[in-house]
Amino acid sequence: MEVGQTYCTGEVPEQRRAIGGGGDEGKGSGTRHSVQRLWPETLVDMAAGGLTTQVIVKPSATDALCLLRALDIPPGELEWAERLALETGLSVQRIRSQPVTEITKGDVDAAGPTHR
Numbered sequence: 001m002e003v004g005q006t007y008c009t010g011e012v013p014e015q016r017r018a019i020g021g022g023g024d025e026g027k028g029s030g031t032r033h034s035v036q037r038l039w040p041e042t043l044v045d046m047a048a049g050g051l052t053t054q055v056i057v058k059p060s061a062t063d064a065l066c067l068l069r070a071l072d073i074p075p076g077e078l079e080w081a082e083r084l085a086l087e088t089g090l091s092v093q094r095i096r097s098q099p100v101t102e103i104t105k106g107d108v109d110a111a112g113p114t115h116r
Helices: 003-007 028-036 080-088 092-097 105-110
Strands: 017-021 042-049 052-059
Touching: 017 028, 028 042, 028 080, 080 092
Parallel strands: 017 042
Antiparallel strands: 042 052
16 A cells, blocks of 8 residues: 555654565565555665665755665556555546545445456
8 A cells, every 4th residue: 555645644653774685576575665655764675686786875854865866667567556456446536636535335336347
C-alpha cells in the first residue's frame, strides 16, 4: 500500500527508521518511493541483482539524495493504486481515496466476478 497516502492522516505513526529492500519484479521503484514517503529520520534501502549489491542510507537531516530523486519509475511500471486494483478488483479511485477503510458490500458488488 502507498503508505505516504495514510501518513499525512496520522494513520501511520511517524517513523524514526525505515528499512526497505528489493521489490517485486517490475514493482521495485514504486515500492521504494512509497517507503521514502514515510520520511523517516533514517532510511536504509538495499538492492541486489546478479553479483551487484547496493545500499542507500538517507538521513533526513542531510542533503543526501532521496529515493524519489535517485530512482525513476520505469515506463510501464504500474503505480501502487493500479497494482492494488488489479489484485483486488477494487477501483483505482476507491483505493486512492480510501486506502485504509473497510471493504464494503458495495465494493464487492462493484468488483468483477473473479474478485468477488
